[in-house]
Amino acid sequence: MGVFSVFGFALVLLIAVPLLRMLLTVDASELSRTAADSEVRSAIMLTLRASLWATLAALVMGIPLAWILARRNFPGRRVLEGIIDLPVIIPHTAAGIALLSVWGRQSFFHRVSGISVVGTEAGISLAMFFVSVPFLVNAAKSGFRMVDERYEKTARSLGAGPWKTFFSVSLPMVRKSILSGSIMMLGRGISEFGAVVILAYHPMTAPVMIFERFQNFGLKYALPVTVLLILISLVVFISLRLVEERRR
């Protein structure tokens, strides 16, 4: 088991050293100045908000889909599962371009509806949704698959209809998987750059702001925003994991 510890420790170092190095490079006064910068604050808030909207939308649409994928056997199910997984595999800039072709100003959707999500908060949420929804759907699907179908049959035998069975038995039994998937999706959304930058350079999310400052002013100016985003993300995710742990 000693070898396990060595490999495990090496992995933690690979993740922690660059992060620690970055944290130590930025001094506290610089960090508080950045935190007071309204542009930075609004970029971070926008990032968190857009990712939250994307996650909420995915909860509403993704959970029923996950249930269908877990419970029903139908022709084309594998293809559907492949489509859901696709955003994880393709480069996110490609995802952004794909979204632009459907939701952009030259698109059929725009010509018909006059609505464009390019350069809007909705566009940012859409990009985040596109690239991160597989995490939630797959977590919920695995959760539903792990729940013995006989629980649902028992509820049905006791007189519950399909909806009642879903909301009173199936859903509560997979809440841990759904919470876990939501945390993953939220995190993936917050970190998204490629798809977001193509669909909405402005308003600026934190990852886009980090890129812009790095591009225009160099590493020194990009670091404080990066550190601030990491610290806020850390607080958010540790809190969510604690909630998850408590429910367990």
Add this chain to the structure above:
Amino acid sequence: MIRMQGVTRNLGGFSLQDIDLCVEEGEFFVLMGPSGAGKTLLLELMAGLASPDSGRVNGVDDRALGFIYQDYMLFPHMDVFKNIAYGLKVRKIDKKEIRERVHGLAEELHLLHLLRRDVRTLSGGEKQRVAIARALAIRPRLLLLDEPTAALDRANRLRTQKLLRRLHSLTGATFVQVTHDFEEALSLADRVALMMDGRLIQTGPPDEILTRPASREVADFMGYRNIFSGPVRGGKMRVGNWDIQVPLQESEFAYAAIRAEDILVSRSVLDSSARNHVKGRISAVMGNSAGAEVLVDAGVELVVGITRTSLDEMGIRVGDEVILTLKVSAIRCFEH
């Protein structure tokens, strides 16, 4: 009460075929058969939890039906009270009545002290009583039980059988229970249906199935330890070095099934009306709860049941020569 006609259901590698079955109102009906025979699927079809590919299931009112799975399927995110109350809440029954019914059942089934417990912390017997209470709370006219005693030890199994008998007479409901244990079927059932490989093989009162098995498979499942086959000529079948007289005159091919306890073992030929006697040598003595099973080599190996008292009195040892005696009426013959 329940009538199944020509019911067929295909599940890929397994199928239920041509099920014709009728369960009467108020009956304690037991579905029996080895694992993988399709008993649970048949129960789900009765409950309307699965649909037949063809055929009809009539007479099941799903508003008055309770279903208990082998693993009880207690909802792990609800405590004991909420599990029992589930069917009542679904029916939007008044809270006061729910409380009264749950407490009444909990008292009847010795669960009062467990009502606020997390169901995951209950013992097997407690879980089972909660599952029974949950199913009975809706006052079903039909209770379907899928091997409710399979996961229990012998003492708890016997206690549960007693409880089910009591609840059956108390509620007057129709009980349909699945089991693979024929002793349990004998102790509970008004009627038994025996299933094998997705087919109903034989249906009838337990005594009839026990004493008149319809086929070799049924006899085997019902615990007939000696099953021989061959032609029957002039009412006799050759078994090892024994021409046994059987209750059949002529057949090209027939089976003769004999229960271990129907063969008598003695040191000398018994003065009795029994027609069949043969000499053999004891090859093994294996103890069991009733006494012992003695293997006797009479050209073919015969299994003989013997009580502990007889075993002690006769002082039977491996290698002893003994006489086996068998009445013709104790032999079951069938040609398939």
